[in-house]
Amino acid sequence: MENTTWGTSKQLALIPYCSKMGGVVGRSNSIRRSSPESKLEAKMVEAMQRRASEGTSVKSFNSIIMKFPKIDESLQKCKSIFEQFDEDSNGAIDQEELKHCFQKLEISFTEQETSDLFLACDIDENMGMKFNEFIVLLCLVYLLKEPAAVQAKSRMGLPDLETTFETLVDAFVFLDKNKDGYVSKNEMVHAINETIGGERSSGRIAMKRFEEMDWDKNGMVTFKEFLFAFTRWVGIDDVEDEE
Numbered sequence: 001m002e003n004t005t006w007g008t009s010k011q012l013a014l015i016p017y018c019s020k021m022g023g024v025v026g027r028s029n030s031i032r033r034s035s036p037e038s039k040l041e042a043k044m045v046e047a048m049q050r051r052a053s054e055g056t057s058v059k060s061f062n063s064i065i066m067k068f069p070k071i072d073e074s075l076q077k078c079k080s081i082f083e084q085f086d087e088d089s090n091g092a093i094d095q096e097e098l099k100h101c102f103q104k105l106e107i108s109f110t111e112q113e114t115s116d117l118f119l120a121c122d123i124d125e126n127m128g129m130k131f132n133e134f135i136v137l138l139c140l141v142y143l144l145k146e147p148a149a150v151q152a153k154s155r156m157g158l159p160d161l162e163t164t165f166e167t168l169v170d171a172f173v174f175l176d177k178n179k180d181g182y183v184s185k186n187e188m189v190h191a192i193n194e195t196i197g198g199e200r201s202s203g204r205i206a207m208k209r210f211e212e213m214d215w216d217k218n219g220m221v222t223f224k225e226f227l228f229a230f231t232r233w234v235g236i237d238d239v240e241d242e243e
Helices: 009-031 035-052 061-065 068-076 079-085 095-105 111-121 131-156 159-175 185-196 202-213 223-233 236-242
Strands: none
Touching: 035 111, 035 131, 035 159, 035 223, 061 159, 061 185, 068 159, 068 223, 068 236, 079 095, 079 131, 095 111, 111 131, 131 159, 131 223, 131 236, 159 185, 159 223, 185 202, 202 223
16 A cells, blocks of 8 residues: 655644654753763664664565554553553652562663663653653663563563564664664655655655654754654654643
């Protein structure tokens, strides 16, 4: 099935997401370019480079788009996990609740690593992770635990969710053409051109997609930035905003 709506109706629909995310996260990143996040980013980049060496099954950006409904459905199922560990039912998971979550899922990170992950994903800096932030954190855990392969995946105990996380990792690897652990503007343009090559609007569409991901406007997109943009693309934040 050919899908060309990404450059028309979907592009228009995502413009409000971009402005909202840029405002929130741009402010956060200007404050928090400290060593903990830098160390975490270095670990993410290293893990992604290792994963990129294995290649990707994604053939086009369009094939990623076609998976949006299935990805959204899988991530929404994570809501019950989120509610389980939101012990005070205030709509957010604090650091203590996250520790309990990791203990329950048998995720063996140090206290410092857990704290660094929390601070990196708490983008509005209110010391509590909302649902979309929690999803991003779990996906980062999946990426960082991947060197332990099957054992780590089974320890998380979330096989369906892990399949979705693998799809997201695979999508990022597809965009990261030079396998350096980041996505650049040129790489995004290349990916869009592969999908809708020949259309005059392809460059403009690619730049819009890139702007939605590149919160700190440094010209490079990390896996974390990609994940936050992706949760909005599939509509996760729509649910949160309505609530």
